[in-house]
Each structure stands twice: as C-alpha cells, then as structure tokens.
Amino acid sequence: MVPPIRPLPPLYYRVFKTLEKRIQDRHYGLGERLPSEDALCRDFGVSRMTIRQALAGLVDAGLLTRRRGSGSYVSATGARRVSAQMKLTGALEDLFAEVGSARVDTARLAEAPPPPEVQGLMGLGDGEPVTVIHRVRAIEGQRFALTVNYLPVALGRRIAEPDLYRLPLLQVLEEKLGGRFQHARQTVEARLADAEVAAALGLEFGDPVLFVERLMFGRGPRPIEVVRSHYRADVYRYQIMLVRSSRAGFRWRRATRAARRTPERRPRERQTWQR
Incomplete structure (x- = not known):
C-alpha cells in the first residue's frame, strides 16, 4: 500500500x-x-x-x-527563558543574580534631594538629601533595566564604589545596615519611557516599559529604602498564579500560602526574564 x-x-x-x-x-x-x-x-x-x-x-x-x-x-528575549520564584530576598533583584551573564553595566552614586513623591514616602524635609544610586543592568550586552535606589545618606556613605556592581544590592545594604529588612511593598505598572530611561535602555522616547517601585521597611513605619526600576517591556514579564474557591464565586484571587491545599494550588508568583 x-x-x-x-x-x-x-x-x-x-x-x-x-x-x-x-x-x-x-x-x-x-x-x-x-x-x-x-x-x-x-x-x-x-x-x-x-x-x-x-x-x-x-x-x-x-x-x-x-x-x-x-x-x-x-527581541532581547532570544529563544530561552529563565525563571525564578519570588521571595522577599529575591523578587526582582535576585532573578538577575541567578542569571549568570547578567551584570551591572554602569553605576553611579551621588547625594541629592529625591523627587517629591520619594521625599514624602521617606518622610524627609524639603531639600533634605539622600543617597541616590543609578544602575543599568545588561545581559549578553543588551541593556534591559534601569534601577534607581534612594536611601538615607548615613547608610549610603557606607557603600563603596565596588559595592555598586554587586548583585543583589539588598545583601550589600543589609551588611552595611547590620540588620534585616522586615518586609517590602511592591507596585508594578506600565509606563512610557522618558528621555532618561530611553537613553539608558536604548529605547525610543515613549516606548512602553515595565515600572516597578519597591519600598523596603525595617521595623519603623517609613521605608528605609525606595527602589524604582524600569524594565524593557520586550524582555520582561510578570506572572501571578490566580486560584478560585467555592467562596470566591466567579472571582479570581491571588494564590497565597493559606490556599496551599493541593499541589495545583501551590502559590506561584514569578517574574520571568526572557532571553
């Protein structure tokens, strides 16, 4: 046949x-x-x-x-994807530490008054300076993230220039602080690249970017550090696992540890770096 x-x-x-x-x-x-x-x-x-x-x-x-x-x-995603589980000591920053070829491309440190919204978050007076750290990250020569850290001058003055090229910076700060951050509040939103972000990441003015703001807290009500990051929208994706339950009806909710009843409901909140 x-x-x-x-x-x-x-x-x-x-x-x-x-x-x-x-x-x-x-x-x-x-x-x-x-x-x-x-x-x-x-x-x-x-x-x-x-x-x-x-x-x-x-x-x-x-x-x-x-x-x-x-x-x-x-796309700077290339053809491979590298994923990392979310955790407080990891989240955005540890992901890049786990990607072996990720590195800090450029970095600079200065003392200057922060933007008004950061001033309010940190409870600072008018014109009161903070340490400002600008870092651009790259992988395989492709710049993909601009991160700006705002922290108290007293802490910033303990940071040496070589520290700026270490990943994650969170570890450096805790070593200098002599303690641990207790919790963080993170916000993710879509934005358009301004002139500074576009120049840093090789984008056009107005290109879409992923903006992430993280407030790092110790034991007090005010954040010790404010971290603002812009990521190229073509190389970074944020994923959250949603679950349903009989009490949720037609609504979805984010998976939490309290919802860990079956293997399918294990909380999965991750950020994916696409190469």
Missing part, C-alpha cells in the same frame, strides 16, 4: 520556522534588525503577505519586536 502523501505545511509556517531557527542559532543577534520585507521576499521567493504572516508569528512568540517605521528586531 502506498502511504498517503502528507501535504506540506503552509508557506508562511516554513518561513516562520526558518527565521525562528536563525534567531535561535544567533544568525541574527540580539537587538539586530531583520532584513526588510522586500529582502525576505527575495530570500524565500514568497509574497509579502506570506512574510508578514511569518513575522507576525515571531512577534507573537516573543522572538521579534516591531518598531513603527523602522522594521522588525530580534
């Missing part, structure tokens, strides 16, 4: 898989612009519509990002 002839996959899918492999094999480097649609049409001998379908699939897969009027670029 002659086996049935299997139809070939659609053209756009074959183009998709070829480009996907090129990205995974680093034929196109991280952040590199792909050839134009016309060039890809000539390369594959297919129509522009076929190329656009393939590129759309790569964007959906997180391998490409599109910039209006500029073209398609290999």
Whole structure:
C-alpha cells in the first residue's frame, strides 16, 4: 500500500520556522534588525503577505519586536527563558543574580534631594538629601533595566564604589545596615519611557516599559529604602498564579500560602526574564 502523501505545511509556517531557527542559532543577534520585507521576499521567493504572516508569528512568540517605521528586531528575549520564584530576598533583584551573564553595566552614586513623591514616602524635609544610586543592568550586552535606589545618606556613605556592581544590592545594604529588612511593598505598572530611561535602555522616547517601585521597611513605619526600576517591556514579564474557591464565586484571587491545599494550588508568583 502506498502511504498517503502528507501535504506540506503552509508557506508562511516554513518561513516562520526558518527565521525562528536563525534567531535561535544567533544568525541574527540580539537587538539586530531583520532584513526588510522586500529582502525576505527575495530570500524565500514568497509574497509579502506570506512574510508578514511569518513575522507576525515571531512577534507573537516573543522572538521579534516591531518598531513603527523602522522594521522588525530580534527581541532581547532570544529563544530561552529563565525563571525564578519570588521571595522577599529575591523578587526582582535576585532573578538577575541567578542569571549568570547578567551584570551591572554602569553605576553611579551621588547625594541629592529625591523627587517629591520619594521625599514624602521617606518622610524627609524639603531639600533634605539622600543617597541616590543609578544602575543599568545588561545581559549578553543588551541593556534591559534601569534601577534607581534612594536611601538615607548615613547608610549610603557606607557603600563603596565596588559595592555598586554587586548583585543583589539588598545583601550589600543589609551588611552595611547590620540588620534585616522586615518586609517590602511592591507596585508594578506600565509606563512610557522618558528621555532618561530611553537613553539608558536604548529605547525610543515613549516606548512602553515595565515600572516597578519597591519600598523596603525595617521595623519603623517609613521605608528605609525606595527602589524604582524600569524594565524593557520586550524582555520582561510578570506572572501571578490566580486560584478560585467555592467562596470566591466567579472571582479570581491571588494564590497565597493559606490556599496551599493541593499541589495545583501551590502559590506561584514569578517574574520571568526572557532571553
């Protein structure tokens, strides 16, 4: 019996898989612009519509990002994903410590009055200075995060320049403080890159970024440290596990340790660095 002839996959899918492999094999480097649609049409001998379908699939897969009027670029996500469980001593910062190739690209320390909203959070007087630490993080040469730490001058003056390049900085601060942070309050929101963030992360003004503010507390009511971070939206994703129960009705709630009744309900709150 002659086996049935299997139809070939659609053209756009074959183009998709070829480009996907090129990205995974680093034929196109991280952040590199792909050839134009016309060039890809000539390369594959297919129509522009076929190329656009393939590129759309790569964007959906997180391998490409599109910039209006500029073209398609290999996302800094690359083709691998590195995940880390959330914990107070970890959260955003420990994730990068666990990614072996993550490093602090540039860092600077100064004493200056903080922005008004940070001044209010820390309970400072008008014009009262704090230690301000700016750090840009990179992985495989791609800058992906700008973090600014605000902390009391008395603590900041104990920090030496080499400390700025250590990950996580939380460990450095606790060593200098001689104690432990008790808890933290973290807020995550979507924002648009201002001029400073765009310049630091290689973005265009107004590009979307993930903004994270974390308040670090000791035993007092005021935060000891305020941390503000901006992450490239094409390389960072925040995930939270939601659960339902008979008491929740049609509503979802975030998984907590109190909800750990079955293996399926183990709390999972994680941040995923995509490479």
